[in-house]
Amino acid sequence: MSKTHNRHSLRFLTCCLLLLLPESSSAQHSAARNVLFLISDDLNTVLGCYGAPGIRTPNIDRLAKRSVLFRHAYCAFPLCGPSRNSLLTGLYPNSTGIHANSLIFRQTIPAQISLPQAFRQQGWLAGRIGKLYHYNVPNSIGTDGHDDPASWELELNPAGVDRTKEHPLITSLVPNQFGGMLSWHASQHADDLHTDALLASDADWVLERCAKQPERPFFLSVGFFRPHTPYVAPQSWFDMYPAENMPVVTGLEADLQDIPEAALQSQVKAQLSMTDQQKRLARQAYQGCISFTDAQVGKVLDALDKHGLTDSTVIVFTSDHGYHLGEHSLWQKRSLFEESARVPLLIAAPGCQQGQICSAPVSHVDLYPTLTELCGVAAPSGLQGQSLVPMLRDVTETGRNWALTQVQRGNAGTNSSGRQSQSDTRYFGYSLRTLRWRYTEWDGGSKGRELYDHDNDPQELTNLADQQQHSETVTELSALLKTAIAGTLPADGKIPEVQPGLWAPVLLDP
Ligand SMILES: [Ca+2]
């Protein structure tokens, strides 16, 4: 065989190999193989790395030092179930059909390939520890919750003392209501006995095994339960935040004057009548739980380092949605204000920028195409987000330039058979966040509009939507919002409905 022939054969072989590679070429530029996906529950951006004063989050902050921190990251729907179904399918809630809790996209669009499932189908070990899809918190802790078994090869559901022993001790604004009501407890048990610490310890165990089979990449998800209510953490974490030092939101009466009624429908009666002391105790407990969760994040990061996997692993840290701590009279979630829609988002990817801040508005729906591209995994067609890889390489990239968040109002939720109510009284609120503005329409504007100028009003206190000098901005943003909403629907333009008989788990006890 001649040298020339050899060279031609080699070139032919190289071409064949290149053709066999997935469309994305980015995997060739970085060493990314694995994904460590860390998600907290009901965590807003009260974190040191987001500039929040008086909070101790040294571990998430050190992750930020090797990540791109997305300053303007938003969930698609600020409620656990809809948000997680959206994030994990790469589709907006209008395409998953999931606008309420206790449902899974297999009941609406069963053939959709979830994010971890895409990795799993292409040879990755896909593992889940704790809450990735919806769980009733705290009652589903220790179970699979409303999980999707097709997403994972491995599932671990530890339950700590917070679930197994301490329910009778929890203080709640309404006795025996924990998950949807502000409730808290400073535990006398050691850190290691709590659910989130057990999750971190399980992650160490799984990572140790992953390190022993380097030929097999992994997608490991760890879903922490805190700081979701009930705010339970060991006493020492509460002690970091003396209640008397906790801030209480003031000026509510003036603020509420220009807010449409629909925007305030997530108000909870028992939470509206809280005393200042109760507000301080709730905030103390919430912050204590953030710092406790931060310590568990630190244990998982340490485990990744210890097992020599950091350099080959993309690390994501986020939360399923943001959280109110009394702003606009609201607590918890389900509003379209900044505190509820905004999420922390850190991505540390080998070969990408480190310790940089990206200001472009981005969405949870962007995570699916980002992670598949980084790891060279083929993604299904029809994903609705953008890849964030350009921002991870150059944080001045602006991408789509907006993020869309949606909530449901009216006679919504699920009926006794677990089916979503789709009565005539259901309507949606949509909010578009650009770098400067937040623009919100309730029921297409018929139930109110809001416009907030983040350059001058980061707390969203003054609704400018009806002010003459902003009418052009409203017209422009309203048109952009319409286009954005159209992009949330499936090709046939119809929101998928829950199909009776498809798997609907109701799991409550360990
Ligand atoms: Ca949540």
Ligand SMILES: [Ca+2]
């Ligand atoms: Ca106001």
